[in-house]
Amino acid sequence: MLDDAILIWKLRSGSKEAFRLIYEQYARDLLTLAASLLGCPAGAEDVVQDVFTQWVQAPGRFRRPGNLRAWLSTCVANRCRDLQRKDHSLRHTAVQSLEHRVNRQVDSPVRMVIQDEDIRRVSRALNTLPYEQRETLVLRVQGNLTFRQIARLQKVSPKTSQSRYHYGMDKLRCLLDEEVNA
């Protein structure tokens, strides 16, 4: 696989193949990230499309080879937050449409059902968290961003990001515990 730095350089020179390679490498993770943040797959696809479109129109915006994943994740998070602010209805979007399109990685039907159910529970619980906490959790766990990177994106201190993560995590653990007990 070509190094990100070379792909970016080729993209800046107008290589469509370079874009395809970058897209193939990162699109799934970005879709997952956006879907987790928005709880809405259609919205996630739009967000990812917007992020890539804006980037190819001005590829010079990104100039740190090696951090492309983090940078794209940040773009996705920013775009999701914009959408969230504009459209409050997204905050309570049902997750059914997301659930039936999750990528199944198990072969046994029984395990598939169990996994689907588990994903549904986690997605539902995530969606009930305040957006900042959900964003922190998702960026940390799915986006593999550091607290410093998340803090920069959220324009807060790294400590605040860490607190959001811990509050979110505690709440999520309680919610998942309640579901099991219920």
Add this chain to the structure above:
Amino acid sequence: MKPSKQSVEKRIRGIQYDASPETHDKVIGSVLSAMTSCSQKHSGASALLGNLIMKSPVTKLAFAAVLVTAAIFGFQHVGSSSIAWADVVAQFNAVPYFSATVYIKEDVASDPKQMEVWMSRDRRTRIRIGTQVVFGNKGHVIKTFDFQQRQVAAPDPYAEQFMERLSRVEPFSLDAVIRVMFQGDMQDVTPLVNPDAVISQDMVVFDIDLPGTPEWVRIWALRESRLPVRFKIWDPRSGDGTDVVFEYANEQSDAFFDPNAFETQLQGRQNRSPVNMAYANLKDPGGKAMTPEDMFAQSGYHLPDIKQVGITPDGAVWIIADKGRNRMPDGRNVYGFSRLEDDLDREYVRVYASHVTLADQSQQVFVPAGYPFDQRIPGKLIVICEADDGRVRVEHELIGTVELTQWQQDQSWPDDTIRDPENTFRLSMAWKHCAQKRYDEAEKILVTIPGTPNESRMALERERVRLRMLFIQAAYAEAVAMGDGLMPAMKKEYQRWKGSSADPSLFTDYLTALACLGQVDRVKDLWQEIKATKPELSATLNRLAREHIAESTAYSFELCLRTMVPQMSQKAHLSIEQLDALFDIDIKHNEAFTHLGFWDWNPEFDQPEYKNWERHLADLSEYFQTHALPENMVLLERDKKEALKANQYKMPNIASHYVHNFDTHLKAYLKTYRYPESAGRVRIEAHIPEVILNHDLIYKPETPYHEMLRFLMDHFGLEVVEVNEPRTVWVAHYDGRALKDFKQVKAPVSPRVRDANGQLKAGVMSSSSSGGWDVSYLFQRFMRDQNSECKATGILIHDETGLAKIQEDTGMGPRLSRECPCWTGPDAPAIARKWFGDEFGITFTEETRTVTTYVIRDKAD
């Protein structure tokens, strides 16, 4: 119960969303269409194109490249609006050669990337970027080398782009530069004098404003000589930019631009310094040294100037010499003298070496092998100075020797010189004897060191040597008992401020012995306790010093783990999982352990062949759930052929039997029957067919290997019989000469070449070992190679040299040679005779003797 944080994280990670292929196609199509329309929109808008072009760091370098190139070939086509600029152009034309250093900064905060460019008037180019040297001609890359890896490499994208841009500037003129850079849209770019930027009369400054972008280019030139000395490309929006600094001189030699000349040097063994390679064949116009080789050419070697010499009552020879440092061509230094000899033919060991930088004074102590009990007084001392670059296979270059007949007998060294007390040399020798398993010799010294470990550091060290000796001899219970008693003193020593970081390696033998006794929990507790112990620090240390010491201590712990973890794996058979838990590490993903092997894992085991084997073992285990295990052995042929590499022999959940993988030619196994004692004496009858095995032998752990081979033979209808028959035997004798350092003994024929069939030629190196080969091994390899076709007709060697015993008795160690030659082919006997004679004083008398041959044949009915 609430799920754990780790479990929740895992479940969040488990959420994987993917769009349908149609959606992906739609998104890609839409983005590509936006990309196309964007580029079409900008093709007529020079401003944005300029912006896009200049935004790329690579392009900035490329722009620097064409400016640089244009500089040397003259800006003849520049508009005539500025007379001063025309003068600069004229001066450029007179310059035969130049070099430039290009620094590119990707944004305001980034460190600049550096590229050095040398170019001749006929457009041969050499670039150094990172660890690469790139050779080009007329803008095309000819060859690229990585001087650190010492091999040909793919060119760095920056260098490649730089060259590519150069190739497009044809003919060389500013117009061509502009056309290349801006695709014909912006030709009206002329350097103009910027009077505001001029700060002195001897400098003139030109600016180029790039239309449609706030970026600009500035050129500084000397007013008197009219030569430009610096270019700068700058983006005021982000603070990124490129600086080009020029140097002018006479042209470098042809060899400097010749990739073949460079490659020859790269393959040479003498240029170990990367500086020598990066700047190979470069001559500084001012005559200054550019590389360690240049420095060496100026200084050469010299003998240190001996100021004082003495021998202590215990027999330690101390030497203090001025001008102690010798620089080697590879940039490293050697200090003082490397060896000492005397007229009593004693072997000396260097036990102390120090160098005072400012005074360039070397201080060294040598002790005879029998120290401190060999107190004979020599009549002459010979000190030897050698250039030792640390490579074991390379003979050290002799700088010179000094013979001494006068010294201060029974005197210790002056107070302000050698820092260690003489007792420490006793310990050094005890450690040395211990490492060479001469435990009696070590103990003989240790009993002379008085005191108790709690009161004396020397006494503690004495006990540590004893603990090590127990550990090496696998007397783990005794080692642990001793370690238990030493722990308070070791902890005290660990905590004591010694002027540097604390050393946890004090505890390694004790902890490893504990692990070998299965006391893993205790190891864990003690390790945690040691890590939690705060070493004492001097009150005068400032914050930076404390941070440095903390960092060094952390590194010491890492080094300690690098020693202890593999030992616990190999000796205590702790698994990777156990070791991870014990030391709170992740061995499989920790770079410190990537080069190490463990009994149950090494990085190579992640290869598919090993994974196949692990799965295969699991399959076999499952098979034996429903089938009886054999009473002794069973050979199972596999259903399918697949790539297997065996890294273990245990089947999961089965302890009573192991598995041996037989997966190559049957004869390859048979020829090892009873090796090494059967070397040269196995005959496989010619009619036995070639069979490639794909079998598992299930056997009991205590089964000897030759029994396994007999079982294999039996399976294929073969048997081994022992027959006595006359054979040509060389009886080996040793003439008693002093043997060379084994590291200096190499195979008789070099380079290492093969014949037309791909076989190694007689006399070339077939194997090498940093630990050296002993006489038995060298003879066995000769006999084995002589019998490579398994006819049992080659020459045998009967060892009557007595070398093994002589070496053991004298404590020289069993090693004779660093390399073992290949002895196949008709020329081998003659070469071998000469080599053994020249190198070791081993001669052979030829006899015919009756010896036992192992004949492998069809089983008799």
